[in-house]
Amino acid sequence: MSHVFHRSTRSVPLTASHGSGSVIFDKSGRAYLDACGGAAVSCIGHDDTDVMAAIAEQTGKLAYAHTSFFTSEAAEELATVLSASTFHQLPKVYFTCDGSEACETALKMAHGYHRERGEPQRTHIIARRQSYHGNTLGALSAGGNMWRRAIYGALMLPSVSHIDPCYFYRGAKQGESPEAYGWRMAAQLEAEIVRIGPENVSCFMAETVVGATLGCVAAEVGYFKAIRDICDRHGVLLVLDEVMCGMGRTGTLHAFEQEGIVPDILVVAKGLGAGYVPLGAVLCRQQIFDSFRDGSGAFVHGHTFVGHPVACAAALAVQKTIAAKNLVQASARQGDKLRNLLVERFGQHPHIGDIRGRGLFVGLELVEDRATKKPFDAVLQRHAAIKQAAMEQGLLIYPGGGTIDGRQGDHILLAPHYIVTDSELESIAVLLSRAIDAVMPC
Ligand SMILES: Cc1ncc(COP(=O)(O)O)c(C=O)c1O
Incomplete structure (x- = not known):
């Protein structure tokens, strides 16, 4: 039993x-x-023997130190590697234990950014139907899979709305070109921001390539460029969830590289630790970090195992293996x-x-x-x-x-x-x- x-x-x-x-x-x-x-x-x-050795070595030196007291060499080095992987356009890294926690962190980080800048009313999250951002309540609220959300309806965040995904196979009209379809779908974001009132919208969250809920659906050419432009014009943060599609999975380290844009906040997990350890990370632009540094001085958030040294050492070895091979x-x-x-x-x-x-x-x-x-x-x-x-x-x-x-x-x-x-x-x-x-x- x-x-x-x-x-x-x-x-x-x-x-x-x-x-x-x-x-x-x-x-x-x-x-x-x-x-x-x-x-x-x-x-x-x-x-992978290098990853196993890295885990053993870190455990042998120090298994755990709480991040309210210490940082660790492993966390520092891994954050540097991740920042460099975005050419330091997303230079600050917040570690988590998994993808849901990372998405939850990203939503709170976006919220905190607006608060720190004197726009506390920007709380509304726009995401897409048929997306998945995790099973914790905030991430589940942002997710657009109605089946997964249904039984938790009463627990879902009220200030979330969903637009359609960029799903050409089923969404395109007869004779519509991929580009025209992509533009039409991106225009839904602008319409939704206007409907909610731009001054109330915190972020738009999307999987760069939709994974578990749609089955590997990439957006049409031009879609994310249009989305980036719409977010910029309305002061809305673009949060890309690459928990599943990131860290090399789609043939570039970050899936957004193939879209010709950079998000304001990037969420990664899964391939980061490659299954050797549970680990997620949220990368953000310098201006987001600065809003906290120059404002209240702290991101009111945190979990006991944030930046766990063994997880970071393992993920560092994973990323070195990926690069070396x-x-x-x-x-x-x-x-x-x-x-x-x-x-x-x-x-x-x-x-x-x-x-x-x-x-x-x-x-x-x-x-x-x-x-x-x-x-x-x-x-x-x-x-x-x-x-x-x-x-x-x-x-x-x-x-x-x-x-x-x-x-x-x-x-x-x-x-x-x-x-x-x-x-x-x-x-x-x-x-x-x-x-x-x-x-x-x-
Ligand atoms: C795109 C995406 N975001 C978030 C999550 C949640 O990650 P986790 O299961 O590690 O909490 C998943 C999990 O499949 C995912 O695919």
Whole structure:
């Protein structure tokens, strides 16, 4: 009998025993090819000896020191590396333990910035439908996945509103160009800011490439440039959530690099610690930090494990491994190969409507009918069935339901390790194909 309160209260998952490269073994010795890094977390393999050594070394020196007394060399060095990765455009780094906490921190930081500058009424948050920013109450309020929010309705923050995502596959009008669609979607932000009153809006929060709730949907060209411009004109902070799509996942270290803009606040997690440690971070512009420094002198926030030295030392080693082995470039290169393999295999599949993504962040949207894009009946839970069938094939994938509106639609998300080999990519395509055939024979 398990005493763990598992995700499902009706079953106990398999026990993971050990990992090697892109493979996880269960207690019985069965191997599973990890084609999703858990939830786009693991990315440098499950057995990187440099990271293990860094964890041991930091633990041997000092496991923990509270940040109200001390900083640590590991936190300082990691913050410097992160700042440099943005060419010091986001030079201040606030560490957290995970993505939800980091999104929560970003929302409070935006709020604090306006307060410090004498605009305390700027409390309204605008985000997008079909986004996910975490499960803590603030982050969940900002998130636009109606299914996840539904049962917590009474606990959601009141001053949040949502606009549509930039989701060309389903949102574009007949004959509309990607650029025109992107502009139309960005214009929704301006309309919403005007509706709320610019003087009341704190920030716009969005995933640069939408992950778990939409299945790897990047915005159309020009969308984020327009969003940046709208935010600037109205004094609204742009918060980009790259918890899932960041840290190399999309083929550049930061996903925003491919949009030609820089956010005011950037949220990262998952790939930062690559699964070796739980760690998130919020990076912000100097002027945001200065507003606190020149105002009250403090960001009224903080958690016990902020800037944990062991987590920071591990993440520093992860980032050094990624840089030394050119793994961001590998993510771009292997991602192209993966998409080509998937297009070869599923490009004309009657139940795969769209294959999309960037780098090693790839989504496949399932449809009952390719021509009409009609989704499967949600009751069928196609995505969950394919996950199960894939596990039976020894393949780990990250599926999602409610792709269209939080209720209807299914997708499969693939996020292999950046060290994934060509033959592993072939195996992913073959095993996924078997799993799909098992659930949806055609
Ligand atoms: C985009 C995004 N933001 C925030 C989160 C929340 O992160 P965590 O689960 O580490 O709290 C997630 C988790 O999947 C995510 O994908």
